[in-house]
């Protein structure tokens with residue numbers, strides 16, 4: 679049970695949603711955007727957030743559309759993880775989101791909610807980072823389109839009241855060869871000890887990680903090492919364990935040392951697999 683009263687709004691347009699949010703903020707209602715609600719409800723129940731109002735984005739057509747446009751594949755921020763996986767339009771993203779939570783929850787968790795959520799893993803962002811997708815945001819000046827690297831660095835960085843409306847992925851990325859590995863402590867459905875998503879484009883590898891540090895990331899330093907000509911696969915796998923952008927997570931799922939060990943072995947196997955692919959030059 680949620681122990682406090684709150685107002686519920688379900689606007690039909692992006693403009694209306696932003697306007698309602700601003701009005702509620704001015705009234706000190708501490709509003710929260712609401713998509714799948716899995717995190718908003720859990721955190722409200724636990725008392726860790728106390729929104730006086732929620733603004734549900736799911737009646738906004740742009741936020742629920744998935745299909746092709748001039749910019750490529752458009753995925754609305756409120757499209758659910760199960761809809762993405764079942765559509766098979768973007769297999770790399772479909773595979774990544776199929777390993778988040780269980781099927782019942784995948785039917786309500788949304789892409790935007792996972793990317794914007796406070797739970798640190800945000801695994802759905804990995805394919806979006808690897809494919810340099812564009813993110814559409816609605817804010818004070820209407821809708822704007824930004825490269826994901828400008829709005830996601832460790833976590834999403836939005837101005838107050840701004841929200842994600844949709845993601846655009848260039849068609850050229852939809853069918854690239856990729857590898858997805860999710861390692862958990864025990865069960866298949868669990869937070870990641872390590873999730874690694876990698877793709878091969880023009881002979882070069884791109885790789886992004888979740889579960890390793892306190893945030894999901896893609897690193898140009900690591901990719902330089904992976905694509906550099908001057909050492910063996912085994913040396914590359916060892917070297918990148920010293921190139922992480924922050925300390926390895928150390929929690930009940932696994933110690934920092936164990937995570938580094940899993941990283942090294944996983945990267946080694948992934949590089950070997952890529953080497954066997956027709957365009958792999960590692």
Ligand SMILES: Cc1cc2nc3c(=O)[nH]c(=O)nc-3n(C[C@H](O)[C@H](O)[C@H](O)COP(=O)(O)OP(=O)(O)OC[C@H]3O[C@@H](n4cnc5c(N)ncnc54)[C@H](O)[C@@H]3O)c2cc1C
Nearest residue numbers: 711713714715716717718779788790791792799800801842
């Ligand atoms: C059983 C279970 C297992 C899970 N396992 C994993 C896992 O293994 N890996 C993983 O990555 N995650 C996992 N999660 C976390 C889950 O992915 C998040 O709870 C979920 O992503 C939240 O999505 P939602 O659509 O329900 O968002 P909501 O709860 O609606 O919103 C989450 C946050 O994002 C904000 N928000 C939502 N949409 C937007 C938008 N369009 N623009 C701006 N802000 C927005 C909300 O205001 C809120 O702060 C798990 C969750 C559950 C319930």
